[in-house]
Amino acid sequence: MSGFDVKQVREDFPILHQEVRGRPLVYLDSAATAQKPQAVIDALVRFYQRDNANVHRGVHVLSKRATEAYEGAREAVRRFINARDTREIVFVRGTTEAINLVAQTYGRKHIGAGDEVLITQMEHHANIVPWRMLCEQTGAVLKVIPVDDRGELVMDAVDALLTERTRILAVTQVSNALGTVTPVKELTRRAHAKGIPVLVDGAQAVTHFPVDVQDLGCDFYAFSGHKMFGPTGIGVLYGRLERLDALPPYQGGGDMILSVTMEKVTYNRVPHRFEAGTPNLEGAVGLAAAIRYLESLGMENVAAHDRELLAYATQALESVPGLRMVGTAREKSGVLSFMLGDIHPHDVGTILDREGICIRTGHHCAQPVMQHFKVPATSRASLALYNTREDVDALVRGLHKVLEVFQ
């Protein structure tokens, strides 16, 4: 594969080169949060060493530099997801805040008693709870697209669930608990045919393959910096300009206004209308560095590596006696969720941890889909661009060790 050598890539991530508990670290928890390349760490340091000042305010040189860095990051995000206009990019704390923003602005304006919000059975709590809260506030009804035994959406059920009362469809592009890639483009087409806007939770998608929001056609797209090798505390809400423009403000404060008197406030234009207060400057700068890093590797190359490694890992794990994969969708990305016999995932995680292997165990903030598969929790290994076949082999050896302890 041209331009992508995983050994080289690993060199870019200093945290990976350490021993824990006397063994080389094997990090298989990137779906929770991804590690950061030196380029991102350097960008944060450089910003504080040279350019730090508040944005959109000062006339001085540092404020100008900081503003350029911050607005430059907005342009980097626009390019990364192929939005039409930088005004469509709103910086938020993360995917969670992005979805809450839409629920509390679009939702409070357009969704009333008896209206319906449509989500899916495999959503992360971040794409359930804000809608549940909205329903409690407004008397709207939460509807759910079911999931089949492979962990795919039951597409036959979709059309009947998109009713004349449906006011928004909110759907994940990649399930964090199962790894399922959902057909968001097709879902968007069907929703739009009935005039229903679509929000896509892209938190687990943007790190694994190229995303083009114009091609998807969705109205809103949400993702987090920290899962795509950038800092925590920064994320993005993309919204089609005409959608964002029509929304009321979210939080009030500085920077989101044009003028304030005690009698009247005139709100700023998008995207600033949604960015009250001093924004997360270092986060935006770090996110832009992460995007440049991903662009230097090429998202197509990243996607190819991901596909190849997922196939290898799937086969390797299936060779472990008693292992049952949870989520066997035909299209998957980055996530291997599984049960090992009747051994509880927490016990699996504890023993792997002693081998220097980091995985996630639990319900993955996706309890409804766990309920669907009738498991309280799973073990989840998740892959990123710096993972290797050796990491997978170490996991398999670790799982054999678990079986040994529990034989």
Next chain:
Amino acid sequence: MSSDDLKDLYQEVVLEHSKRPRNYRVVEGANAEAAGHNPLCGDQLVVTLKVEDGVIRDVGFQGQGCAISKASASLMTGAVKDRTRAEAESLFERVHKLVTEGPESVDMEALGKLAVLSGVSEFPARVKCASLAWHTLRAALEGRGEAVSTE
């Protein structure tokens, strides 16, 4: 070192109790019960009790959880049977000290079989698993029917 820690955590007795938990049932004629929940890992269990004149005459549990939480619940049912409320409470205090501070901090003999939980102290993330059943027992003894949570 790491291997020894694991052996301490998953001692034979612990594994045996997790596979074949004792008193895994609803107590007949129970007059106290409570549900316990560890939201972080999804562990859930229900403890039922028959208390007469301040003495725990029978105790059972049911639920799902990891090896540590099941073994701890199973061992607990054996340890608190025919004990007074006060005795059960003081046992909980000892167990809690054991799993948080380690074997040096408690009188291991007074703990009897419960001493096999000593390995938990090397695994801070697992303390909640070991104490869930005990929190639930306490809630049942205090007549708090609502679910207790480790969070």
